[in-house]
Amino acid sequence: MKNTLYKIPASTLFLGKNLVFVPECHSTNTLALQLCQNSGPVEGTLVITPNQTAGRGQRGNGWEAEPGKNFTFSLILKPTTLAVKDQFYLNIFTSLALHDYVTAKACTAVRVKWPNDIYVGSKKVCGILVESQISGNKFSHVVVGIGLNVNQQKFGTDTATSLSVLTGLQFDLQTELETLLKFLEARYLQLREGKMTLLMEDYLNVLYGLNTPLSFDVDGMPVEGMIAGVDESGRLRVLMEGKERVFGVKEVGYKVV
Structure with a gap:
């Protein structure tokens, strides 16, 4: 599909150099995964649409995005040197990049809610969904889906926001995509350079609720605790009732306040 909205970015080495634009689709992640099955696109391929009608998020949640106002795109990556056991670093690098970007837009109190949602204050501005296919003990491809609220003004939930609402500005999507x-x-x-210690340190520095008392939902019951970090496989480490427990994405809930 010929790109009718976005230009190939000039300032990246490989991200977005192969750009697949569709005027509408259910989910850019689904489309990107189909491309990986069919043609094996080059690393850095960007699949983008101004109108995603059935965006997918963590826990099977949907993603609301007003057509033409926001970013709904997926990147196809091939991290061949990344060990499968370290796959949570795919969430880490992506959420850090979005944290860096949102912070650069003069937003303060930007935090990552485990595993990879981007919040400004108590409102969510970005969601990320990482899906991968493993061949043997290596990744054959990874699809990183990003939904970032840019110019949207109204939302169906009071816990969502956009860069425009936060800053009072309107943003040019082509310019912001390149950035x-x-x-x-x-x-x-x-x-890719193996800077895992740096990435983990940076992630913990911006992780919401780290070493802070919070109320968690575990099996439908409220439990008081405190986030202690994440383990090697990306599970959330929480101190509860004097003991450390670990949770997968669908095993614990908590709110950003």
């Missing part, structure tokens, strides 16, 4: 891809590429290169 965002540069942040994503910088963090991805850190991953």
